[in-house]
Amino acid sequence: MDEYSNxxxxxxxxxxxxxxxxxxxNHPVNGSQLSKISGIxxxxxxxxxxxxxxxxxxxxxxxxQYAPLPADEVVxxxxxxxxxxxxxxxxxxxxxxxKNDLEFVWTITGYENxxxxxxxxxxxxxxEIYVRLFPKAYQHLDQYLIQADKRGVNIRYIAMGKTAKKFxxxxxxxxxxxxxQTIGGRSIEVITDKSEALVGIFETxxxxxxxxxxxxxxxxxxxxxxxLRHDFYHCFLEKILDQHQDPTTDEKxxxxxxxxxx
Numbered sequence: 001m002d003e004y005s006n007x008x009x010x011x012x013x014x015x016x017x018x019x020x021x022x023x024x025x026n027h028p029v030n031g032s033q034l035s036k037i038s039g040i041x042x043x044x045x046x047x048x049x050x051x052x053x054x055x056x057x058x059x060x061x062x063x064x065q066y067a068p069l070p071a072d073e074v075v076x077x078x079x080x081x082x083x084x085x086x087x088x089x090x091x092x093x094x095x096x097x098x099k100n101d102l103e104f105v106w107t108i109t110g111y112e113n114x115x116x117x118x119x120x121x122x123x124x125x126x127x128e129i130y131v132r133l134f135p136k137a138y139q140h141l142d143q144y145l146i147q148a149d150k151r152g153v154n155i156r157y158i159a160m161g162k163t164a165k166k167f168x169x170x171x172x173x174x175x176x177x178x179x180x181q182t183i184g185g186r187s188i189e190v191i192t193d194k195s196e197a198l199v200g201i202f203e204t205x206x207x208x209x210x211x212x213x214x215x216x217x218x219x220x221x222x223x224x225x226x227x228l229r230h231d232f233y234h235c236f237l238e239k240i241l242d243q244h245q246d247p248t249t250d251e252k253x254x255x256x257x258x259x260x261x262x
Contacts (some may be wrong), residue, residue, distance in 0.1 A: 011055075011079055015040055020057055020068055028065040036118045103217040111202065114212045115140045118190045120199055125153050125192040130228045132158040132173070134186040141190075144167065156258070158231050160186070169254055173231060174238040180204075188212065189228060197221045232258045 007017035024163040034041040049066055052058035057074055061067045068074075104187040108114050115137070120146040122129060129148060133141060138159065144200070149155050149167055157170040157171065160179065173179065180186055197220055200212030215221070236255055238246050247255065 012080075013048075013051070015044060016052055016055075016057075019045070019048045020052060020074075023058060023068040024071060026140050028061050029065040029156065030064045030066070034066065089196070103215055103220075105215040105217055105220060107211040108214055109209060109211055111207050114188065114198070114200075114202075117214055119144050121190055121192045121196050121198060122148050128154045128156070129193075130156040130189070130191040130225055132187065132189040132228055132231060133160060134176075134180070134188070135161040135163070136186065137188050138163065138196075146218050156228065156232075156261070158228060158235075167243065169257060171232055171235040171254070174235055174242075185210065189224060191221060191225045194221060197224050199221060199224050229258050229261065 007021075012020065014062050018038050019034065019040060022034060026034070026037050029037070031045050032042060034040070034043040034049075038045070040048060049058060053060065056077070057069050058066055059069065081147055108117055118137075118141055122141065129145065131138075131141070131145065138145075145155055145157070146166060147228060155167040157167045159170065159172045160176040162172060162176075166236075175182075183201055185201040185206075188198065190198040196216055197212070198212060198214045199220075201210060202212070203210045207214065213220075232254065236247055236251060239247060239251070
């Protein structure tokens with residue numbers, strides 16, 4: 001009977017789940033037959049049937065003969081009930097929420113969990129995304145950033161490795177070859193719509209245990225977004241002061257956009 005244990009999350013008891021699933025493949029049957037097929041004791045089977053009848057999942061088609069509600073109808077009812085409960089929960093949460101400007105900084109561990117959060121943020125972005133990504137991360141996230149770019153979101157992209165130009169506002173960090181050793185791992189920064197930030201370092205050899213920060217705290221977001229804006233300036237200054245080269249027309253255009261990007 002344990003094979004149906006996940007149905008407990010849908011409001012079925014273990015016996016109810018077993019009884020209903022047995023009826024799906026064997027109906028109509030009487031209580032005695034159902035007891036033998038399902039493995040539910042005869043002393044319990046009628047109580048289980050009464051519960052399922054009261055929930056509307058089973059009917060008595062003839063005297064002592066039982067059949068299940070069609071599975072597609074059960075699924076529709078479960079979805080409707082779930083959505084209704086979620087709506088009520090949202091209303092209760094909204095009514096109970098404390099109204100203030102305080103936002104905590106949360107930590108996410110596990111590389112895939114962090115990528116999942118980054119993808120969610122990118123998919124939900126409407127106006128702007130600032131990112132600074134090492135190659136492993138941008139291999140995961142670039143396809144979603146490209147989709148965001150196509151729907152009109154302004155992408156501000158700092159690549160921590162050599163990569164083809166994919167976005168209008170894109171630079172390669174001048175210290176990308178040494179920075180991983182300097183900071184002890186690979187950083188990740190994703191800041192969307194000036195409203196969410198995902199920031200941290202995947203420590204070398206501790207990728208899945210590294211704590212990455214996620215928050216809607218405005219001070220945290222402003223500070224980290226400005227850090228990324230200044231990384232663009234770093235790229236241009238390194239070219240002017242260290243390489244003794246003049247910025248290209250396109251770099252001057254990017255500089256002007258970032259400068260005005262308050």
